[in-house]
Amino acid sequence: MKIYISCDMEGISGIVHVDQTRSNGQDYPRCRELMTEEVNVAALGAFDAGAKEVLINDSHADMRNIIIEKLDPRVQLISGSLKPLSMVQGVEAGFDAAFFVGYHAGMGAKAGILDHTYYGSVVSEVKINSKAMNEAAINALMAGSYGTPVVLVTGDDRVCEEVREILSPVETVAVKWAITRYSARSLHPKEAQRQIREAAARALRSISQYKPFVLPSPYILHIKMLNAGMVDNAEIMPGSRRLDALTLEYKTDKLMDLFKALLTALTLGSESIPQVRPK
Numbered sequence: 001m002k003i004y005i006s007c008d009m010e011g012i013s014g015i016v017h018v019d020q021t022r023s024n025g026q027d028y029p030r031c032r033e034l035m036t037e038e039v040n041v042a043a044l045g046a047f048d049a050g051a052k053e054v055l056i057n058d059s060h061a062d063m064r065n066i067i068i069e070k071l072d073p074r075v076q077l078i079s080g081s082l083k084p085l086s087m088v089q090g091v092e093a094g095f096d097a098a099f100f101v102g103y104h105a106g107m108g109a110k111a112g113i114l115d116h117t118y119y120g121s122v123v124s125e126v127k128i129n130s131k132a133m134n135e136a137a138i139n140a141l142m143a144g145s146y147g148t149p150v151v152l153v154t155g156d157d158r159v160c161e162e163v164r165e166i167l168s169p170v171e172t173v174a175v176k177w178a179i180t181r182y183s184a185r186s187l188h189p190k191e192a193q194r195q196i197r198e199a200a201a202r203a204l205r206s207i208s209q210y211k212p213f214v215l216p217s218p219y220i221l222h223i224k225m226l227n228a229g230m231v232d233n234a235e236i237m238p239g240s241r242r243l244d245a246l247t248l249e250y251k252t253d254k255l256m257d258l259f260k261a262l263l264t265a266l267t268l269g270s271e272s273i274p275q276v277r278p279k
């Protein structure tokens, strides 16, 4: 059994502030350790259930957060950026199942901890085929296109709710409960890690109940941005159509083109304002 893990940072137990997730933040060194421990226990849970191979993709910001020497020696780690498949780089090799660890809610929908969708400084909403999509759903679609089901998502209670609505059935572990966008009640990291390891193994022991997430083509992407200047820049993307001041539309039969169009539009949108970084 081969398992793929995409690991973000905003959904790790104890993390509630942007300062904790940026490499120049005062709290960042200990928060990257917490991230490393949480993704490592997800891998251990996979090995408990009989996995022979675990590939971890560091999926947060510049994607150099996870401390490789603190991981179980059986895993391999993808780190650094840019990567063509971004948060799901590596999944194209084909896996029996995927875990999304440390994930967060989509921008605005549930006011989760540090909620955003890919580029928090650009996006207010992403829809595919008229359905609001958070990062977990978009990444699950990409994994699904390679035949890989997402069987476990961990993060705050809001992202767990969202993925149960979109991806069900899916195993979830809420490691914290959002009070506001920047405050939460968290499990102790050791307890969060215990629950994640158990949930990872539990999901894989009933792996046959999970199916790859797929949507019928053609795909219609709608990206709503935070201001019109961003769309002014993004609408130079070939094949795109501006629907109104804030919304860009892109239609395609190919999921990979949709994913590339999303990343292209967001990159262009972010260049209309200074100092924007992918989250």
Ligand SMILES: [Zn+2]
Residues within 6 Å of the ligand: 008, 009, 010, 059, 060, 061, 279
């Ligand atoms: Zn992130």
